[in-house]
Amino acid sequence: MAHTHILNERSLQLLKTLVERYISDGQPVGSRVLSKGSELNLSPATIRNVMADLEDMGLVHSPHTSAGRIPTVSGYRIFVDTLLTFKPLESKDLFRLHEGLSAKEDNSDIIGAASRLLAELTQMAGIVTLPRRETVYLRHIEFLPLSNTRVLVIFVTNEQEVHNKIIQTDKKFSASELQQAANFINSIYAGRSLQAVREAVLKELKEDQQRMNKGMMDAIKIAQLALETTDKKEDYVLAGETNLMGFSELAGRDNLKKLFEAFSQKQSVLHLLDHCMKAEGVQIFIGEESGYQAFDQCSLVTSSYSISDEVVGVLGVIGPTRMAYEKIIPFVDITAKLLGAALNPKTATPSS
Amino acid sequence: MAHTHILNERSLQLLKTLVERYISDGQPVGSRVLSKGSELNLSPATIRNVMADLEDMGLVHSPHTSAGRIPTVSGYRIFVDTLLTFKPLESKDLFRLHEGLSAKEDNSDIIGAASRLLAELTQMAGIVTLPRRETVYLRHIEFLPLSNTRVLVIFVTNEQEVHNKIIQTDKKFSASELQQAANFINSIYAGRSLQAVREAVLKELKEDQQRMNKGMMDAIKIAQLALETTDKKEDYVLAGETNLMGFSELAGRDNLKKLFEAFSQKQSVLHLLDHCMKAEGVQIFIGEESGYQAFDQCSLVTSSYSISDEVVGVLGVIGPTRMAYEKIIPFVDITAKLLGAALNPKTATPSS
């Protein structure tokens, strides 16, 4: 009965300094240090009582009888949700970000650059998914004959994304026939969304075939083949994985191996990141919260990023649960915004 | 004086069984086991004398006074060069290779498949460089206008490789102007090597400008911009890196970290693989032989692979020095041949 089991101001304050202390030192923190390290002037004995309460509530736990306490996942959770006092980015980091993510002519590896910056400036692993728009617009399509009935299809979508694939046609087409077909498709469908084009083409195929001449028919058929499979190739760019090998808390067991296997399988990591796309702003998974065993010892701080208000991808930082959240969270937030800005086609070429 | 210091038949035989034993067991092998394990009926004492000789010659070494011997790099070298009795591939492995590397319509990820097969079947890391031909032929080029003076260049080389880049032109071109320019370039230069086209274009620019009309001039100028920088993007596909985390001999120090850093830097690994391109057949680097610190604890078994007799890439297996060379070497050899065959455009589409 006696003990209140309610999180009062003081317990929270102590939890906060405990977590901060553990994050900076990496060792279980005992009542003595906590007594000296906190503003409130309390004796170690009092602290011990509070700690016992916190332990009952499952916010901290002791690796063994005579060690200090370390935060549990719930402890971290309360810390980041309610106790955290953010630190502004260091100006040199901000500078590096601006420098690396400024909108350049060559956007080709800006995703890679973002990933590398995340890794380098946090000394953990950086991850950025490739941007993927909900609606993809067809800009231009091109057909080139290969050997026999194989045709190389090249199509440009949105601003400047180039895709290519190989299709098998029913019969052999000459280069000029293919050229004509491409011209036909471009003249009619360019500028419309891929999905719309796909539907329109199917409709044409099913309905009135007599209205068109043979060339048109061929073009439609080829286009159908070219666009039939939606190639949503989700992927991400990872950087600084090796930074994770330095953290002793991840090294134990075959933990690190599991983690790296997840990275190269990609698939489960993509699942996880997909979740993050849906949420606005910064999202945090601490330890087992992610639900993926490989990440049990890690925390993941992510944020979605957007091109002109449409969410197109996710980026984030992966590190040990014991990470400097108060710095990482604003950092990920800003990086997402800068990346979004850099990818925005409207601001991409300030006609200088 | 007394001892002969010459590698006679018997010493070699003993070296061989020693290496085999060490490879299979992973522990320093002593005189007793060697006495029982070898055909020649010799007492441990005799073996000890031979071992002392081998140690003087730097072929084996003892981690401490009372441990058995383990092979040195030179020991391994003699073993693989002169003592090795190759084992034929297991038929199920051969089957998997054929299955995975058969020439399919979709060649897109055959390099990745090869890498994954190497890793999976050897339980080590597999690596395959992207194929790169010496002479690249221009098949088709296309220009598309982006915002302002930026132009998206798409060109197809060799059989089906699609490249794209963005260039800045002096003035703004319309879509049809660019179309015309592309037609012009295609009609004149398609089929010739990129290098040749580059030279021809430069020559045209310098010499007789009055001979051409304005459209031609524009086309030449754009082509020059489009082709000026040779983008030789060397790259490789790695698979099964995580397999390496299981080997205790690599785990020590921050060895593994160095290795993985080298993998993600790519650059030094590419250097090393470049060397292998030059040599015919299978090539082996044992431990420090590679000259790259990151690989000090590893062995690398590589082979170049060819498309219609032109060497275009390298593939191989990375593992601990203690690997089953007698199986790995033939395995890498065969894989290289199968990959080459699968990439050969002549055999790629047996018109069925």
Next chain:
DNA sequence: TTTAGCACTCGCAAAGGAAGAGTGCTAGTT
């Protein structure tokens, strides 16, 4: 409600064997 005091527990590190493996050397044996 807080604090001082105290007994207690546990991990960590150093120290001390004991056992086992394997060597080098020497002195016999074939």
Next chain:
DNA sequence: AACTAGCACTCTTCCTTTGCGAGTGCTAAA
């Protein structure tokens, strides 16, 4: 001359002991 048996010696590995330090929980006093 080449091989082998035997022996002393050296190291590693594993286990146990021991002491120390850190930190706790509990109780009793302020």
